[in-house]
Amino acid sequence: MRWLHTSLLYSCVLAVDYTHDWPLYRAAFGSCNKQDKPQPLWPVIGAAAPQLWLWTGDARRNANYSVREGRRRRRRVGTTTTSASTTRARVAELAARRRAYVELFDDAARRRERAEERRGVYGSRRFGPPGRRATVLLLDTRSFRDDYLLPSWNVGSWCFGIPVLGRLAPLAAAALRLVSGLLDLPRRADFGGDVLGEAQWAWLERELLDARDSSFVVVASSVQVLTSNPTFESWAHFPKAKRRLLALLYATNASGVALLSGDVHHAEVAAPAPGPVCGDVVEVTSSGLTHAMSTSAVTKLLFPPLLRYFHAHRSEPGAYYADPNFGRLDFDWEARTMTVSARDGDGAAVLAAEVRSCRARPPAAPRRPGGEL
Numbered sequence: 001m002r003w004l005h006t007s008l009l010y011s012c013v014l015a016v017d018y019t020h021d022w023p024l025y026r027a028a029f030g031s032c033n034k035q036d037k038p039q040p041l042w043p044v045i046g047a048a049a050p051q052l053w054l055w056t057g058d059a060r061r062n063a064n065y066s067v068r069e070g071r072r073r074r075r076r077v078g079t080t081t082t083s084a085s086t087t088r089a090r091v092a093e094l095a096a097r098r099r100a101y102v103e104l105f106d107d108a109a110r111r112r113e114r115a116e117e118r119r120g121v122y123g124s125r126r127f128g129p130p131g132r133r134a135t136v137l138l139l140d141t142r143s144f145r146d147d148y149l150l151p152s153w154n155v156g157s158w159c160f161g162i163p164v165l166g167r168l169a170p171l172a173a174a175a176l177r178l179v180s181g182l183l184d185l186p187r188r189a190d191f192g193g194d195v196l197g198e199a200q201w202a203w204l205e206r207e208l209l210d211a212r213d214s215s216f217v218v219v220a221s222s223v224q225v226l227t228s229n230p231t232f233e234s235w236a237h238f239p240k241a242k243r244r245l246l247a248l249l250y251a252t253n254a255s256g257v258a259l260l261s262g263d264v265h266h267a268e269v270a271a272p273a274p275g276p277v278c279g280d281v282v283e284v285t286s287s288g289l290t291h292a293m294s295t296s297a298v299t300k301l302l303f304p305p306l307l308r309y310f311h312a313h314r315s316e317p318g319a320y321y322a323d324p325n326f327g328r329l330d331f332d333w334e335a336r337t338m339t340v341s342a343r344d345g346d347g348a349a350v351l352a353a354e355v356r357s358c359r360a361r362p363p364a365a366p367r368r369p370g371g372e373l
Contacts, residue, residue, distance in 0.1 A: 018125060018126070019125075019126040019127075020125065020126065020127045020128070021128070021129060022127065022128060023127055023128030023129070023132040023133070023134070023331070023333065024051055024052060024127040024128060024134045024329075024331050025051065025330070025331050025333075026048065026049065026050045026051055026328065026329065026330055026331070027050050027051060027052040027053070027054060027136075027218075027328070027329040028045050028048060028050035028052070028053050028054070028326060028327065028328050028329070029053065029054040029055070029056050029220070029260050029262075029286060029326070029327040029328075029329070030045075030053075030055070030056065030262065030286050030287075030288070030289045030325075030326040030327060031055065031056045031057035031058050031222070031261075031262025031263060031286060031287045031288055031289065032057065032058045032262060032263065032265060032287045032288025032289060032290065032291060032292075033058065033288065033289040033290050034290045034291060037290040037291060038290065039289070039290060040324070040345060041289050041290075041324060041325075041326050041345060044326075044343075044345060044346065044347045045326055045347075047347065048328065048347060050328070052127075052136075054136070054138070054218075054220055054260065056220050056221075056222055056260050056261060056262035056263075056286065056287075056327070057222035057223070057261070057262035057263040057287070058222075058262065058263060058287075058288070094119075094142075094143050097142075097143075118199070118200075118203075119143060119144075119199075120140035120143040120144060120197075120200060121138075121140050121143070122137075122138055122139050122140040122200055122203065122204075123138050124136065124137045124138070124207050126211070126214065130213050131215070131333075131359075131361060132215065132333045133213060133214045133215055133216075134214060134215065134216045134217075134218065134331065134338075135207070135210075135211040135214040135216070135217045135218070136218045136220070137204065137207055137208075137211075137217065137218065137219045137220070138220045139196065139200070139204070139219065139220060139221050139222070140196070140200060141195055141196070141221055141222050141223050142222075143197070144194070144195070144196055144197025144199075144200055145193075145194070145195050145196075145197075145238075146193035146194050146195075146238070147193065148176075148177065148180065148193070148237050149180055149185050149186050149189060149191045149193065149237070150176045150177070150179065150180045150185065151176075171298070171302075174231045174232070177230050177231055177232070177233070177237065178230055178231045178306075180230060180237065181229075181230020181231070181236070181237070182230065186236075186237055186238070186239050187239055191238070191239065191240070192240050193237070193238045193240075193241065194238065194240075194241050195235060195238050195241040195245075196241065201244070201248075204248065205248060205252070208248060208249070208252035208254055209252055211252075211254060212252065212253060212254075212255075213359075214254075214255060214256075214359070215255055215256055215333075215336065215357040215359045216255065216256035216257075216258070216331070216338045216355065216357055217249075217254045217255060217256060217257050217258075218257075218258050218260060218329065219249075219257065219258070219259050219260065220259075220260045220261075221235070221259055221260065221261050222261060222262055222263055223235065223261060223263050224236075224261045224263070224264060224270075224283065224285055225242060225245065225246075225259050225261065225270075225283055226259070226270035226271075226273055226281075226283045226313050227264075227270065227285075227310075227313050228310050228311070228312040228313040229306065229307065229310035229313070230310070231303070231306050231310070232263065232264045233263060246273060246281065249275070249281055250275055250278075253278050254278060255278050255279070255357050255358045255359045256279065256338055256355045256356060256357040256358065256359075257275070257278075257279070257280075257281045257282070257355070258281075258282050258283070258284065258329070258338060258340050258353075258355050259281060259282065259283035259284070260283075260284060260285075260286070260327065260340070261283060261284075261285045261286075261287075262285060262286060262287040262288070263285075263287055264285060264287050265287050265288050265291065265292045265293045265296075265299060265303075265322075266285070266287060266292060266293050266303075266307065266320050266321060266322045267284075267285055267286050267287065267320065267321040267325045267327070267342035267350065267351055268284075268285050268307075268314060268319060268320040268321070268342075268351065269282070269283070269284050269285075269314070269315070269319060269340075269342070269351045269352070269353045270282070270283040270284075270285075270313045270314060271313060271314060271315045272353075278358040279355075279356060279357075279358050280355075282340065282353045282355050284327060284340040284341070284342060284351070284353055285342070286325055286326055286327030286342050287325070288324060288325075289324060289325075289326060290324065291324065292322055292323055292324045292325065293322040294322040294323045295323075295324065300322075304322065307320055307322075319351060320351075321342055321344070321350045321351055323344060323345070324344075324345060325342050325343060325344055325345075325350065326342075326343055327340065327341065327342050327343070328340075328341050328343055328349075329341075336356060336357040336359075336361065337354055337355065337356050337357070338354070338355045338357070339352055339353070339354050339355075340352065340353050340354075340355060341353075
């Protein structure tokens with residue numbers, strides 16, 4: 001499988017706030033990858049020749065999966081960083097989860113140092129010169145997140161690894177979140193739970209201010225931000241944090257904002273959240289790479305009705321895709337647009353959203369005598 005720039009694979013895995021002088025034209029992203037399942041999408045992703053791969057949640061799903069095999073696959077497919085934690089451990093085991101995550105990469109020592117310094121795996125990258133610059137921000141929505149108002153996540157951690165109960169735990173957790181959402185408990189209780197933690201909020205504000213010369217800002221959140229569906233983990237269960245995130249994007253006048261998310265085992269495009277100054281905020285979800293709602297008899301039966309019922313965040317009730325999928329970002333620097341799409345097993349776009357930059361194209365450099373720049 002061919003990938004552009006061998007050095008790119010190593011420069012992106014760190015995600016520790018670097019700037020690259022070459023512009024992005026194509027990137028890809030995805031989530032929910034079980035290493036013990038068939039991996040049919042990677043040849044399709046490789047054929048599209050993305051310059052950058054972004055994990056947007058659940059990059060490592062098997063607790064017994066060998067680090068050596070993970071590294072071998074990463075070199076083959078050019079994976080980079082993830083915005084979600086990598087094991088289903090208890091909150092007290094966050095440090096162990098960070099170590100498990102960084103051990104997936106050949107540069108684990110350097111990555112471990114930064115992750116321990118920040119107590120999380122968030123980071124940023126900037127690509128291209130001014131006028132063709134894109135900023136990619138990867139949030140850590142696990143390490144600092146408070147418990148849910150109804151602690152649904154703990155159901156999974158308590159039952160993880162227990163036969164039968166371990167398999168049913170995600171459904172029990174989803175049921176608790178559904179009840180909480182239907183009763184509107186977070187809003188009624190004036191729930192102040194946070195997602196990022198103050199250190200990461202301060203970092204995010206600095207990064208967004210520094211990104212004011214970027215034509216596009218891509219924010220990978222792992223869990224959904226704009227969804228109206230309470231069944232899944234999302235920022236909607238933390239309403240104050242969600243409002244804070246959107247307010248920060250608006251206050252910093254971020255241009256051409258696309259939120260990327262995963263985790264939910266289907267793909268969808270959220271209706272844009274109108275921005276007061278610099279355009280709408282668009283969210284595209286892609287999930288999963290090896291399994292999705294259509295690949296499980298239980299989720300295929302239970303979840304489509306829920307997706308159709310909770311559709312306020314989508315432009316059309318049926319605008320979702322339940323088969324395995326991946327996401328792609330295509331930048332057109334002449335038209336000043338970024339197209340974010342979810343793609344099927346053949347690489348065809350099944351859902352898409354266009355994001356337009358509000359940054360003006362920089363003036364052309366004056367020509368020297370003789371027509372040379």
